[in-house]
Amino acid sequence: MSLATFELPEPREGALRRLSDVLTRHTRLLTLLLLVPPLLWLGLVYLGSLFVFLGQSIFSIDEFSGTIVREPTTATLLELFRPANYDIVLRTVGIATAVTLLCALIAFPIAYYAARYAGPKVKAAFYLAVMMPLWSSYLVKVYGWKLLLAKEGAIGWFADRLGLGGALEAWLDLPLVGGPSLSVSYTGMVLTFTYLWLPFMILPVQAALERVPPHLIEAAGDLGASPGLVFRTVILPLAMPGVVAGAIFTFSLTLGDYIVPQIIGTSALVLGQAVYTLQGTAGNIPLAAAFSLVPILVMAVFLTVAKRTGAFDAL
Amino acid sequence: MHLQTSTATPAVRFQGVERHFGHVRAVDGVDLAIAPGEFFAMLGPSGSGKTTCLRLIAGFEQPDAGHIEIFGETVEGLPPYRRAVNTVFQDYALFPHLSVGDNVAYGLKVRGVGRAERDRLAREALAMVKLAGTETRRPSQLSGGQRQRVALARALVVRPKVLLLDEPLGALDLKLREEMQSELKGLQRALGLTFVFVTHDQGEALSMADRVAVFNEGRIVQVGPPEEVYERPATRFVARFVGSANVLEAAQAASLGGAARPSSLRPEKIALLAHGAPAPEGVAVIEARVIDVSYQGPVRRVTAVTEPGLTLAAAVPASAAGVIAGATVRLAVPAAALVPMEGEG
Numbered sequence: 001m002s003l004a005t006f007e008l009p010e011p012r013e014g015a016l017r018r019l020s021d022v023l024t025r026h027t028r029l030l031t032l033l034l035l036v037p038p039l040l041w042l043g044l045v046y047l048g049s050l051f052v053f054l055g056q057s058i059f060s061i062d063e064f065s066g067t068i069v070r071e072p073t074t075a076t077l078l079e080l081f082r083p084a085n086y087d088i089v090l091r092t093v094g095i096a097t098a099v100t101l102l103c104a105l106i107a108f109p110i111a112y113y114a115a116r117y118a119g120p121k122v123k124a125a126f127y128l129a130v131m132m133p134l135w136s137s138y139l140v141k142v143y144g145w146k147l148l149l150a151k152e153g154a155i156g157w158f159a160d161r162l163g164l165g166g167a168l169e170a171w172l173d174l175p176l177v178g179g180p181s182l183s184v185s186y187t188g189m190v191l192t193f194t195y196l197w198l199p200f201m202i203l204p205v206q207a208a209l210e211r212v213p214p215h216l217i218e219a220a221g222d223l224g225a226s227p228g229l230v231f232r233t234v235i236l237p238l239a240m241p242g243v244v245a246g247a248i249f250t251f252s253l254t255l256g257d258y259i260v261p262q263i264i265g266t267s268a269l270v271l272g273q274a275v276y277t278l279q280g281t282a283g284n285i286p287l288a289a290a291f292s293l294v295p296i297l298v299m300a301v302f303l304t305v306a307k308r309t310g311a312f313d314a315l
Numbered sequence: 316m317h318l319q320t321s322t323a324t325p326a327v328r329f330q331g332v333e334r335h336f337g338h339v340r341a342v343d344g345v346d347l348a349i350a351p352g353e354f355f356a357m358l359g360p361s362g363s364g365k366t367t368c369l370r371l372i373a374g375f376e377q378p379d380a381g382h383i384e385i386f387g388e389t390v391e392g393l394p395p396y397r398r399a400v401n402t403v404f405q406d407y408a409l410f411p412h413l414s415v416g417d418n419v420a421y422g423l424k425v426r427g428v429g430r431a432e433r434d435r436l437a438r439e440a441l442a443m444v445k446l447a448g449t450e451t452r453r454p455s456q457l458s459g460g461q462r463q464r465v466a467l468a469r470a471l472v473v474r475p476k477v478l479l480l481d482e483p484l485g486a487l488d489l490k491l492r493e494e495m496q497s498e499l500k501g502l503q504r505a506l507g508l509t510f511v512f513v514t515h516d517q518g519e520a521l522s523m524a525d526r527v528a529v530f531n532e533g534r535i536v537q538v539g540p541p542e543e544v545y546e547r548p549a550t551r552f553v554a555r556f557v558g559s560a561n562v563l564e565a566a567q568a569a570s571l572g573g574a575a576r577p578s579s580l581r582p583e584k585i586a587l588l589a590h591g592a593p594a595p596e597g598v599a600v601i602e603a604r605v606i607d608v609s610y611q612g613p614v615r616r617v618t619a620v621t622e623p624g625l626t627l628a629a630a631v632p633a634s635a636a637g638v639i640a641g642a643t644v645r646l647a648v649p650a651a652a653l654v655p656m657e658g659e660g
Contacts, residue, residue, distance in 0.1 A: 066473070114367045174419070213408065215404050215406055216404075216410060217409040218373075218375050218395070218404075219402070219404060219408035220410075220421070220425075221374075221395040221409075222373055222374075222375075222396070222400075222402045222470075223396075223401065223402055223421050223422035223425065223473060224425050224473060225396055226396050229425050232423070233424075233425070234410060239413070280559055
């Protein structure tokens with residue numbers, strides 16, 4: 001067949017093609033059409049109800065009748081600073097911090113390997129391995145960990161076999177992090193959370209590391225920086241936005257969770273449980289709303305600190 | 316200006332260096348000696364091994380065979396951060412999270428130079444590349460040409476014994492490139508440093524370098540001063556790659572009055588002769604039919620086929636009239652313009 005004699009058919013005109021013409025000419029209209037539904041959802045349904053709920057925190061509850069007094073007051077918000085409530089806030093933020101640090105520590109080498117050394121096949125296997133735990137039920141995983149962490153559980157058994165039974169006992173004897181067994185200690189709770197949220201840390205860190213141009217790492221070495229210095233002065237700063245993105249996930253997921261602390265850990269409440277009890281059985285919506293403000297404020301502080309320390313300089 | 320070592324010790328010496336990537340022999344037995352203070356160009360098409368050679372000097376690659384010395388010191392196994400050479404990368408590789416000043420001061424910082432001292436040196440280096448006052452800016456706020464200068468200042472501020480430049484001007488537009496060419500040359504002369512630069516642009520190599528090494532398929536096919544490489548190409552490859560010369564077989568060269576050897580013939584050495592004009596002494600005149608003319612500003616490049624089926628490219632003054640496709644022209648080829656080639660390939 002000769003290219004010169006080939007007749008190219010005219011594209012068929014139709015309503016869709018004319019619509020394309022209009023949208024191509026008015027790109028703003030297209031953007032608007034695409035954004036209106038999600039913005040309505042996000043703005044009205046999600047943010048609207050969130051603010052209505054948070055707004056409840058300026059009301060208070062009548063101690064005797066248990067009904068909500070709809071008069072603006074700071075009393076409910078100040079209640080957060082009562083020792084019992086303040087402890088809940090501190091405890092939860094402490095756990096979330098530990099989980100985030102542990103996640104970052106474990107995720108970084110895995111993400112680094114996947115981003116910089118793994119070939120295409122290994123990388124596919126890596127994604128599968130990281131995502132697979134997310135496909136199974138959250139409750140199954142938590143109960144699984146309860147068994148692993150139990151006094152007669154697999155972790156204790158391995159520790160005994162490896163001759164580390166004493167070390168485990170010594171750890172459990174420590175104040176705060178210890179307890180009768182791992183499954184009823186903060187250590188167990190932090191381990192479970194770390195396991196649950198690890199994929200949310202690995203993926204953004206890996207994405208950030210993958211975007212670090214190899215030439216930059218070579219340039220740093222070329223200018224005289226040893227591998228350790230290259231890591232500290234180039235790789236880590238450039239991966240920081242990814243670490244912060246991962247930390248947003250691990251931090252806020254831990255702050256809001258109320259199921260893991262019911263199954264694993266001590267009997268002391270965390271934020272999620274407090275909100276759950278207050279809005280449910282206690283019917284104290286204003287205080288529940290006040291507690292709900294805490295994660296938002298904590299995240300705001302966290303992001304501000306991250307920005308101040310230059311974590312987003314590489315963006 | 317002083318040189319660190321006696322001129323007897325080459326700044327860079329390669330002996331039988333090989334580097335393989337799987338089955339590909341990227342560098343396949345390279346020997347070279349670069350003199351201290353020399354501006355040395357590695358010229359070749361992409362994939363010819365020139366960049367790998369540069370990376371072998373920098374230490375980003377290690378040779379699979381052979382021996383590399385920098386100022387007499389054996390460097391095999393030495394990581395880049397232990398080598399007194401610095402690189403200006405093709406994409407500049409500036410650190411996006413650092414200011415321009417901190418980029419330039421990076422090499423000083425990792426060597427433990429104090430804040431005040433390294434800021435002073437970085438300012439000086441930036442002034443040297445005509446970027447004074449840009450210290451607090453981000454690399455992303457600079458133009459391509461400015462980034463190039465920052466990369467240069469960053470490499471020079473740590474006083475390398477050899478400066479390596481990987482296609483340093485590749486991303487710049489023509490005017491900027493010409494400006495940078497003379498500036499680089501000036502800097503090199505003023506500092507008395509050894510510059511090794513990689514390029515695929517023969518014009519750049521010829522205009523800047525003291526000596527040019529032409530690479531093809533992992534080997535050096537010719538090394539010499541620009542004039543020699545251009546005027547006396549050793550192989551067909553060099554003749555075609557550097558300045559697109561005509562390559563004539565032995566019999567064809569002999570028929571035009573040259574030696575019976577494969578020879579190169581520069582297009583600009585071929586002149587057009589008016590119909591009926593007598594042939595000067597020592598000049599062969601052949602009739603040829605024009606098959607293509609391309610206008611290139613100062614000259615027109617005329618491709619013509621002679622009766623025996625020899626295709627010749629000639630660069631004639633753009634003002635030459637009547638040269639159109641299909642026309643018959645008389646080409647004047649001076650016998651002295653036929654340069655026999657010694658090498659194979």
